[in-house]
Amino acid sequence: MSAKTLMRGTHVLGEAAIRAGCRAYFGYPITPQNELPEYMASKFAKMDDAVFIQAESEIASINMVIGAAAAGARAMTSSSSPGISLKQEGISYLAAMELPAVIVNMMRGGPGLGNIAPAQGDYFQATRGGGHGDYRVIVLAPAYGQEIADMTRQAFDLADYYRTPVMILGDGMMGQMMEPVLFPEPVDPSSLPKKEWVVNGSKGRGSRVILSLLLDPPREEEHNWKLARKYQAITETIPDQEMYLTDDAELVVVAYGTAARIAKGAVHRVRQSGLKVGLYRPKTLWPFPSKPLAKLCDHVGQFLVFEMSTGQMVEDVRLAVEGRREVSFYGRPGGVVSTPEEVAAIVSSAYHGKSN
Numbered sequence: 001m002s003a004k005t006l007m008r009g010t011h012v013l014g015e016a017a018i019r020a021g022c023r024a025y026f027g028y029p030i031t032p033q034n035e036l037p038e039y040m041a042s043k044f045a046k047m048d049d050a051v052f053i054q055a056e057s058e059i060a061s062i063n064m065v066i067g068a069a070a071a072g073a074r075a076m077t078s079s080s081s082p083g084i085s086l087k088q089e090g091i092s093y094l095a096a097m098e099l100p101a102v103i104v105n106m107m108r109g110g111p112g113l114g115n116i117a118p119a120q121g122d123y124f125q126a127t128r129g130g131g132h133g134d135y136r137v138i139v140l141a142p143a144y145g146q147e148i149a150d151m152t153r154q155a156f157d158l159a160d161y162y163r164t165p166v167m168i169l170g171d172g173m174m175g176q177m178m179e180p181v182l183f184p185e186p187v188d189p190s191s192l193p194k195k196e197w198v199v200n201g202s203k204g205r206g207s208r209v210i211l212s213l214l215l216d217p218p219r220e221e222e223h224n225w226k227l228a229r230k231y232q233a234i235t236e237t238i239p240d241q242e243m244y245l246t247d248d249a250e251l252v253v254v255a256y257g258t259a260a261r262i263a264k265g266a267v268h269r270v271r272q273s274g275l276k277v278g279l280y281r282p283k284t285l286w287p288f289p290s291k292p293l294a295k296l297c298d299h300v301g302q303f304l305v306f307e308m309s310t311g312q313m314v315e316d317v318r319l320a321v322e323g324r325r326e327v328s329f330y331g332r333p334g335g336v337v338s339t340p341e342e343v344a345a346i347v348s349s350a351y352h353g354k355s356n
Contacts, residue, residue, distance in 0.1 A: 004180040009170065012145050012181050013104060014039035016152035017076055021187040022102070023050045024075040026064035028057055030083045031116040032172035033106035037078065049189070058083040062090030062103075069099040070210050072198035074156050074189065078104035080172070081122050082113055084130075091165055092131030095227070096212035098197075100159035100166075102152070103137075107171040109335030117335025118173035118258060123312035126169050127286040134224050136231045138166040138238070139285040141256045145179030147283075153184055160193070162234060169285060171308070173258050173337065239289035242281040243296075245271065249278030251351050252296055254317050255306040256282050258337075263306050265340030266347055275351050285313070290320035297324045304350050306343055307331040 007015070014036050017025075025040040037054065044050035051068070055061035061077050068075035079087065084105045094101050107122045109115040126139045138158055140151045148170070155166040199208050214220040242260075245267060246252055255263040260281040270277045280296065280303075282289050296303075302325055305314040311329045318327045330346045332338050 004182050006178055006180050007145070008035060008176055008178045009145055009148050010035040010106070010175040011039045012148045013152050013168070014043065015183060016149040017102070017156070018043055019183055019186040020074065020153045020156040021189040021192055022074045022076050022156065023047070023189055024065070024068035024073040025051070025077070026053050026055050026061040026068070026075070027077050027079065028055050028061050028083060030080045032108055032118070032175055033078050033080050033104065035175070036104065058086035059090065062087040065101050066090060066093055066097070066099060069094065069101045070097070070199050072195045074160070076102040076104065078106070080106050080108045081110050084122065084125065088131035091137060092129070092133055092135060093212050094165045095135035095137065096133065097210045098163040099210070100163050102155045102159055103165055103167045105167060105169050106175040107169065109333070115335050116172060118171035118308065118337060119333060119335050120171060120257060120259060120308040121310075121312070121333060122169070123285065123307070123309065126167050127288070127316070135227060136286055138162070138164060138234060139169050140166065141169050141283060141285050142174070143257050143260050143281065145177070145181045148174070149181045149183055158238065160195070162230060164230070169257065171258050235287040238284055239287045239291070240283040241289040241292055242279075242283060243292065244279040244281070246278035246280060246296060246300070248276050250276045250301050251304060251347065252278045252280050252300050253304050253306055253347060254280045254293070254313070256285060256313065259306050259308050262338055262340050262343055266343035269340060269344040270347050270351070273348065275348065277347055277351060288316045288320070290316070293317065293320045294322070297321055300325065302326040302328065302350065304347060305329045308337065309333050
């Protein structure tokens with residue numbers, strides 16, 4: 001596909017995953033991401049080297065991912081909020097066993113079963129590990145169809161390089177929206193770097209074992225510190241963000257994903273009114289790009305966090321600015337999506353409140 005193709009977000013993600021060398025998908029249906037497993041099933045049925053399984057549950061599907069990852073495959077699963085909750089124990093296992101995998105969460109309203117409308121209430125779950133133990137998951141937050149394609153390729157590469165699970169965090173609106181995208185050239189799975197650590201089924205000196213049960217406390221402690229060093233290296237290497245009209249901004253809106261698209265429209269509106277407002281959009285939610293945000297404190301007077309939730313990323317923003325500047329919040333949870341006009345009114349009010 002050398003020309004741009006008009007596709008919905010879930011199909012973009014599926015095509016990008018296949019082009020990234022994904023040959024193992026395991027999942028269980030849940031709205032609003034069902035078009036993704038549907039796409040994978042349709043494509044994999046025509047491929048001799050690919051495996052698609054609709055598992056009996058979310059718990060089964062994440063454990064199938066563990067097996068495929070341990071065997072060296074580029075493996076993926078996807079779900080929406082309640083389904084991701086059920087996968088958390090398996091994600092913790094993946095992190096402990098240092099297995100690469102890609103997990104997609106197209107968020108919906110919650111908590112509980114909630115509804116199928118787009119929301120951003122899973123930020124804490126994604127960025128704080130979500131399951132048990134001392135571990136982290138790399139979290140990528142696309143905002144546009146092209147970023148879905150690009151970040152899906154990036155997710156598989158990061159997962160393999162760091163031997164860790166990577167989550168792509170979207171939402172129901174992003175998954176259903178159709179946009180033109182340009183896909184990268186496909187990867188031949190046989191050309192990928194060899195994984196010397198994969199289980200090989202052999203016995204004796206050449207055998208390899210992957211496990212997360214370490215009954216000796218000092219050995220478990222050593223393993224935890226090893227993981228911690230890896231997470232520190234990730235924190236120093238991959239944080240990414242978009243800064244829009246921030247050079248002269250006196251107020252900066254911080255938002256990610258779909259909320260950032262809405263916020264960018266709001267910034268356009270208030271700029272036309274003469275207000276010096278910009279947008280800071282984290283592309284990686286973990287590690288959170290704190291340093292560039294903190295640097296903005298040199299000239300930005302206040303920050304306004306906009307989320308499609310009751311406020312979760314606001315904590316990371318406050319940690320980044322370390323009390324140097326005021327951080328306020330505006331959000332709507334439960335699948336209610338704000339308009340750019342609505343957010344612009346909130347931004348204008350905050351801006352003039354600062355001036356006064």
